[in-house]
Amino acid sequence: MIEPLQDAPEERLVTVVWREDRPVEGVYLLANRITDKHRARRGMMRRLDGTDVWYVSLRLPVGLRCGYRIHPFGPDDPHLTPDGPRAGSSRGLPDDRMDPLNRQADGPFGSLIELDGAPSLTEWLAPASPAGRTDAFDFPAADGTTYRVRRFVPDGDFTGSGAGLGLLVVFDAEQWFDRYGIAGAVTAAVADGRIPPMAVIGVEAGADPAARMRQLGASPPFIDMLAGELLPTVTRELPRWAGPRRTVLCGQSLGGLTALATALRRPAAFGTVLAHSASTWWRPGMTGRPQAAADGSDTWLYEQASAAQVGDVRIRVDVGSNEGTMVDDLRRLHALMTARGFDVSLNVYTGGHDHSCWAAALIDGLADTFAGERAPAV
Secondary structure, eight states, X not given: OEEEOTTOTTEEEEEEEEEOSSXXXXXXXXXXXXXXXXXXXXXXXXXXXXXXXXXXXXXXXXXXXXXXXXXXXXXXXXXXXXXXXXXXXXXXXXXXXXXXXXXXXXXXXXXXXXXXXXXXXXXXXXXXXXXXXXXXXXXXXXXXXXXEEEEEEESSOGGGOSSOBEEEEEESHIIIXXXXXXXXXXXXXXXXXXXXXXXXXXXXXXXXXXXXXXXXTTOHHHHHHIIIIIHHHHHHTSTTBOOGXXXXXXXXXXXXXXXXXXXXXXXXXXXXXXXXXXXXXXXXXXXXXXXXOOXXXXXXXXXXXXXXXXXXXXXXXXXXXXXXXXXXXXXXXXXXXXXXXXXXXXXXXXXXSOHHHHHHHHHHHHHXXXXXXXXXOO
């Protein structure tokens, strides 16, 4: 339930309710960067006296979008403490549920809190049927590593198109292609005239966190493979590829870090780089995220941007207002890169470290990149 607040027109009172279907000792609402981590106590629901209904009410800012899940705790559940979920367990609870009454629960992003002013997710929630070729293949790199690659190439004869076929390159391809339906979302955005025709290439990262960190930890060999081997190979097979200026690289979290590192290391490979919630905490040699935030010293990304040559690549950085020190890190990085002459912009959306926010930023970033270029009839 969403209600206005008389004393705060820039906020809404959001109430989530759940009806118990078995005996429980407590119920926890996990809302991305609202009630997780050190804020977990905010998400503990209360029982409505004399009923089997539990609820929690939160004051939240307009423009917010975030995913949420509901966790009921049974009797003697070891994950429940008097202060809420046991520290460090809020994302590993055994009884993990979507909100069955949420209108988006069956969609690609699950249960969502969406307040007025949140960026549009229309292309993702009502995707078009992707007309074209969607396939996957193994790409053998020169160093002996094999990468699993996804590909979507839309139908059409682009040889007569003045601009040719654009290209979007993404990381974590198994997520974007299988779970979120990026081919359908891009097809819908083209049909709506928000972006010109685009193919999509994605590199899988896999489910193993350590392997993902090795690949997307701003790895120079991976970046060089992407720009110098994979990109030339796939673009040779595209129908009238529009060239590097109309090729966009997009990444999230560690992928956002690697997208920015690519813009600094190989700026000629891509015309635009979209970096969402880039992992500013990362430094070479790390095998996991540190428990404590940095002490205010320069991030590795800041150091790289201080020394890198300014290239002819457009960079858009998106980060959620609820992402803590990452917001300050990226504000400093943006200020430095602007002062040095990079073509860089920063957008702080109302939200957190959330695929539903990144999906909206992805289409918005493409639309911003190709503003004024309506999709030609094919």
